[in-house]
Amino acid sequence: MRRLPALFPNHKATVFPLKTSHPLAARRCKEVGSHWKAALFRLLESCDMDEARRLFTRIPSPSVQLYTMMIVGYSRTNRIDEAFRLFDGMPVRDTAAWNSMIKAALDCGDVSLGRKLFDEMPERNVISWTTMINGLSRFGWIDAAEELFFRMPQRDTAAWNAMISAYCDNGRVKDARLLFEKTPQPNVISWTAMIGGHDQNGESDKALLLFHKLWSSGTKLTPSTYACVLTACANASELGLGTQLHSHTVRTGYSSDTFVSTSLVNLYAKCKQIEDSIQLFSERKERDVVSWTALITGYGLNDKHEDALDEFNKMIASGIRPNQSTFTSALNSCCGLEALDGGKKLHATTVKLGLELDVFVGNSLVVMYSKCGDVEDGLMLFDSMDRRNLVSWNSIIVGCAQNGYATLALKLFDDMRQINVQPDEITYTGLLTACSHSRMLERGRHIFHLLKHDSSVQVKLEHYVCMVDILGRCGNLEEAEEFIRNMPVEPNSKIWLALLGACRMHANIEVARRASKKVFDMEPDNSAAYVLLSNIYASAGRWNDVSQTRVMMRYRGITKVPGSSWITLKETRHEFVCGDRSHPMAMEIYKKLDWLGVKLKELGYVCDKTFALHDVDDEQKEAALAHHSEKLAIAFGLISTVEGSTIRVMKNLRVCGDCHSAIKVISQVVGRRIVLRDATRFHHFRDGLCSCGDCW
């Protein structure tokens, strides 16, 4: 039998026999100290603060350095109070300890404590100043940061870099540039900060110009620089340069760096080379949240929303915790699929992970609910948010506008201005859309007036389109034309198309001729314009002009986009085209339609045949109106969902007029709410009425 070795064979010999006066004592103590230090470091590394504290209390008279390590550990785990208690009880403090405590305060969100410590500390060094500048900048206190920078007694390159980044992070790229040009000895970090700063402020092309300068200077690049530049390539869609840099990173061995690799996944995804993204992601050694989110976003950008959600589930299954950004992307893909059920599941998951209070998650949920036709839940969510930003307000205003809640959209606008949230272009587009969908002429004029006099917002073409739409829908066709003539910018085809749409509503052939000619000049392949023009002629009984339009279409090789409608149930999309019999439940669907036909007749509903006879739409000619895609999808919804529940159907084109009337009656017959999202807006059918008030 063998004796087990003693656990601490040299225990007695090492620790105690030397007196402190012995020349070896100092060295021994240092060794003992480094022993404590190594053990403490291991615990701090694994963020086990309770265990670290237990160890720390056993250390006889810990050094300033050990105290400081503990403070940093508490700060990393967000335990600012404990950090401060420890700092407060320190027998002596050096500048590093003060600096660590300042950083701890700033990192944990207590700026005033950070500022107080900074003002009180006996000796500040360049690191103290730089830490404060960085902290103040993160809270948006850029003026305070600037003041410190110009007051500090000496500045090294790190200090200049901190101020450059502070300007960039607060949107002041011009000031960053001025400072960069004054920096005595800029290094690769200064350049990287400038490149990243320009890119993040929407100036990716300038970022790339800076990179060319850096490149030609022959400076050795770091992985951070590559990560920044590759992101700028992604945002500027510079696939060529990006690919070249990719090969450089392979040669320098940087391509396996986690930041660089994520930037590459992002680059190829944004440049619509999703296969390359997938390949690069699969080659990664470690898959973290960020790279996985980049891939999920990439699928979404490439219209592969099912794959995006699959990838999201794979990520969860592999034990990686999604964060707010992951949810933003996944929820966006739910919008792409109009998958309300999937979106609700994600909502539940955000609650489980404690992320539902995050403002980005909240915004994404508001958009998801309203884009999936459930604006009521979108509103509920918006009301429950405890923090809101401009995007939150825009999301709910646009959501209301698209769903026909114009008055509510305008009320929300008043609310946001009440609490001094400055609207932007998107806010105004939402409001104008709301007015146009509800034919609110005077409110629309008022909003446009506010927009024109809002110095912090630029009037964009889309605003003019909305205004033409409002004027046109309300029957002021001549005024709309006059409005277009007086626009300070060149009108585009969308403007004329809006006018043409109005001509159809108000059967105005003269204006329609002029408007359609403009559209055909600018966009000869726009099939919607031909269909509109043909319908305008048809409604006036001008059959020669109708057939002439059709000939012109055929001659120019223009084919109409086929109409299709779909419904998403249990995350499966069921899509129908007119007269479709390919669905496994086709028999039941047509039986339901026949039954509905009988019921509709009993209620005296007469089908409006003009939509069948005069439309250029081939699908409408081929099959009876009763078998339009939207009706098929609704019939399928009726037989596949619980009695009384809301049915949500989407259509790629505008809903046909006959279907619109029929669906109103159907909602009454079956006692259900039917939400139909067509190419331009949502229709909420209920008790025989539609939320659009029949003007769409």
Next chain:
DNA sequence: ATAGGGTTAG
């Protein structure tokens, strides 16, 4: 391995 500057997704 006591303290400061640039890096990836949204």
